[in-house]
Amino acid sequence: MDGPLRPTKRPRLALFELASCAGCQLQILNCEDELVDLLQLVEFVYFKEAISETGNEYDIALIEGAVTREADETRLRAIRERAPLVITLGACAHPVGIPGLKNAHDSEEPGRLVYGDAAGYFPSTLARPVDAIIPVDAHIPGCPIHKDEFLSVVTALLVGRRPPIPGYPVCVECRLAENPCAFDRGALCLGPVTRAGCGALCPSYGSRCYGCRGPADDPNVSSFEALLEKNGLNAEDVLAEYVLYNGYRALGDQALTMEVSR
Amino acid sequence: MLDRMVPKADLNRFIDRLASEQTVAAPVAEGPSIRFQAIRAAHEIAEHYLPTALPPSKYLLPVKETLLQFRLGEHIEMEPVLEAPEVIVFGIRPCDLHALALLDAIFIDDKHDGHYAARRRRITLVGMECLEPCDDRCFCHSMETLEVHANYDLLLTDLGDDVYVAVGSPKGRDLFAGLTGAREALYEDRTRLRRAHEARDAAFTPRLDVSFDQLPGLLAESADSLLWDVLGEKCLSCGACTNVCPTCYCFDVGDELDLDLATGRRYRTWDSCQLDAFAMVGTGESFRKPRAMRVKHRLNRKGRYIMERYGRQGCVGCGRCARACLVDINPIEVFNQLKGQPASRTVR
Ligand code: SF4
Ligand code: SF4
Numbered sequence: 001m002d003g004p005l006r007p008t009k010r011p012r013l014a015l016f017e018l019a020s021c022a023g024c025q026l027q028i029l030n031c032e033d034e035l036v037d038l039l040q041l042v043e044f045v046y047f048k049e050a051i052s053e054t055g056n057e058y059d060i061a062l063i064e065g066a067v068t069r070e071a072d073e074t075r076l077r078a079i080r081e082r083a084p085l086v087i088t089l090g091a092c093a094h095p096v097g098i099p100g101l102k103n104a105h106d107s108e109e110p111g112r113l114v115y116g117d118a119a120g121y122f123p124s125t126l127a128r129p130v131d132a133i134i135p136v137d138a139h140i141p142g143c144p145i146h147k148d149e150f151l152s153v154v155t156a157l158l159v160g161r162r163p164p165i166p167g168y169p170v171c172v173e174c175r176l177a178e179n180p181c182a183f184d185r186g187a188l189c190l191g192p193v194t195r196a197g198c199g200a201l202c203p204s205y206g207s208r209c210y211g212c213r214g215p216a217d218d219p220n221v222s223s224f225e226a227l228l229e230k231n232g233l234n235a236e237d238v239l240a241e242y243v244l245y246n247g248y249r250a251l252g253d254q255a256l257t258m259e260v261s262r
Numbered sequence: 263m264l265d266r267m268v269p270k271a272d273l274n275r276f277i278d279r280l281a282s283e284q285t286v287a288a289p290v291a292e293g294p295s296i297r298f299q300a301i302r303a304a305h306e307i308a309e310h311y312l313p314t315a316l317p318p319s320k321y322l323l324p325v326k327e328t329l330l331q332f333r334l335g336e337h338i339e340m341e342p343v344l345e346a347p348e349v350i351v352f353g354i355r356p357c358d359l360h361a362l363a364l365l366d367a368i369f370i371d372d373k374h375d376g377h378y379a380a381r382r383r384r385i386t387l388v389g390m391e392c393l394e395p396c397d398d399r400c401f402c403h404s405m406e407t408l409e410v411h412a413n414y415d416l417l418l419t420d421l422g423d424d425v426y427v428a429v430g431s432p433k434g435r436d437l438f439a440g441l442t443g444a445r446e447a448l449y450e451d452r453t454r455l456r457r458a459h460e461a462r463d464a465a466f467t468p469r470l471d472v473s474f475d476q477l478p479g480l481l482a483e484s485a486d487s488l489l490w491d492v493l494g495e496k497c498l499s500c501g502a503c504t505n506v507c508p509t510c511y512c513f514d515v516g517d518e519l520d521l522d523l524a525t526g527r528r529y530r531t532w533d534s535c536q537l538d539a540f541a542m543v544g545t546g547e548s549f550r551k552p553r554a555m556r557v558k559h560r561l562n563r564k565g566r567y568i569m570e571r572y573g574r575q576g577c578v579g580c581g582r583c584a585r586a587c588l589v590d591i592n593p594i595e596v597f598n599q600l601k602g603q604p605a606s607r608t609v610r
């Protein structure tokens with residue numbers, strides 16, 4: 001542990017949780033074999049799932065979860081003021097993941113379903129990604145994140161390199177894995193427009209990509225939608241394809257072109 | 263070198279024995295996908311097979327390969343990593359044999375790449391002739407890559423109960439020496455082989471409206487064709503076409519640093535000119551940002567640049583890219599359309 005790139009002082013990490021399942025935090029705890037090495041490099045000052053002490057000074061803020069309350073916005077702005085680096089963890093924080101499912105419903109309905117008559121005590125907004133509120137320095141994608149990617153991003157940041165997250169689509173990794181293509185068996189797949197880096201995990205197990213890593217850097221959305229329509233989907237079905245993980249984008253962002261009528 | 267004739271049953275027993283003693287890779291069908299992979303016995307080999315998902319070049323340029331290990335410190339210590347396993351690659355189609363000959367020309371004759379050359383020395387190439395077109399996407403016949411005359415250790419032709427074995431190198435001869443049941447090919451065996459070739463040539467119809475050596479000229483004339491824009495609108499930039507192509511060899515080089523921030527590895531991985539970041543430079547600009555430019559670049563590599571530089575086909579007509587492309591971009595159609603409408607121009 002005497003490399004010349006080793007920082008003289010361990011950067012302090014704080015991990016904050018918004019609307020999410022805490023699965024991404026658990027992935028960090030899953031770094032069992034690497035935790036000892038990791039803790040020599042960085043110090044966790046706030047990590048709800050793992051340690052109890054809280055610190056108010058940190059160098060890197062990791063944020064898991066989607067923004068669903070006004071209080072989240074205030075909290076995020078306060079974090080951004082303190083943290084030189086803000087990094088999101090997982091699909092909920094970017095592009096909005098499972099919490100974004102509620103965006104496809106009438107704004108009152110999800111609250112009523114979950115809290116019944118008490119729904120009024122839990123006001124909530126449209127689910128939004130963290131970067132809709134504050135500037136974010138890097139996103140670690142996935143649902144959940146992969147621990148190796150987390151470690152490689154931390155290492156890259158420590159030595160001042162760009163986080164090694166691919167911008168190209170899942171198909172690249174899928175073809176390199178020699179998987180049969182979902183489209184060839186008449187199934188659909190979001191691989192052509194979804195960011196790679198998972199090693200085409202789902203198609204490699206006989207499934208298809210659901211888009212959990214969010215859009216690739218440069219997706220050809222109109223050609224992809226024409227492909228889905230050629231495979232028998234209408235405009236509404238095409239939108240439904242995006243909603244599972246990319247609901248916010250599908251609703252509010254021109255990157256995905258479909259119009260929604262609620 | 264003297265060619266041999268061997269009954270199929272004996273050949274299969276020979277493969278069984280080889281596969282139990284050393285690494286034999288062959289096309290294996292797993293569901294709809296056919297891949298070169300290590301086999302334990304001859305019966306695992308796919309019988310009729312389309313070109314494999316990835317080409318056999320993966321044994322020479324692995325998808326991800328460690329080039330060296332390093333340790334950072336006052337002085338950087340580096341040590342090359344050279345892994346070159348012995349593999350007998352069995353059942354390589356003629357198109358792929360031509361593609362491997364091109365890679366040899368690039369990675370051994372032109373630029374001596376130590377990693378490629380080390381692997382190449384340890385690989386035995388056993389080809390398998392095609393006697394009919396593999397499907398309607400293939401156009402090897404038009405690219406003149408269906409006939410093979412060099413760059414194999416053994417080349418097999420299935421003549422029914424017997425297999426004709428052309429011996430292409432001392433390595434192939436020695437490999438075959440252990441085969442019981444084989445005999446020297448006689449005049450009548452050569453006649454059977456010739457008849458099989460005649461039947462084969464009749465079974466393949468030309469797919470291209472130009473001969474392969476006219477492609478460089480056609481592509482040069484078509485630099486401003488409107489077709490590139492049409493293809494650019496369709497292309498998903500998914501990289502499938504280049505990943506599956508037997509003549510694609512572009513790679514990216516990167517470093518992996520361990521958590522001690524001192525030791526790590528430098529590796530190379532396959533890259534694709536169809537991806538946004540391929541032609542990106544340090545300042546963030548990309549020299550081939552529009553998709554139309556990327557598609558045009560790929561098809562020019564395949565039909566023109568490689569031919570101009572190495573005098574060999576840069577596309578061997580295997581049809582893999584057309585099979586893999588979800589939006590049906592097919593080199594046969596591209597080349598034929600350019601031939602049909604060379605005058606269509608766009609102002610850019
Ligand atoms: S299965 Fe999906 S990710 Fe894989 S090649 Fe097909 S479209 Fe791309
Ligand atoms: S294949 Fe798609 S859905 Fe599956 S892990 Fe990768 S990005 Fe997520």
Ligand code: SF4
Pocket residue numbers: 496497498499500501502503504536583586587588589590591
């Ligand atoms: S396979 Fe087709 S869609 Fe994908 S990059 Fe190649 S030409 Fe474009």
Ligand code: SF4
Pocket residue numbers: 503506507508509510564576577578579580581582583584593
């Ligand atoms: S360009 Fe297409 S047809 Fe030509 S060699 Fe490559 S994959 Fe085969």
Ligand code: SF4
Pocket residue numbers: 312313355356357358392394395396397400401402403407408579580581
């Ligand atoms: S493209 Fe030609 S040589 Fe290649 S597998 Fe098909 S028929 Fe055989």
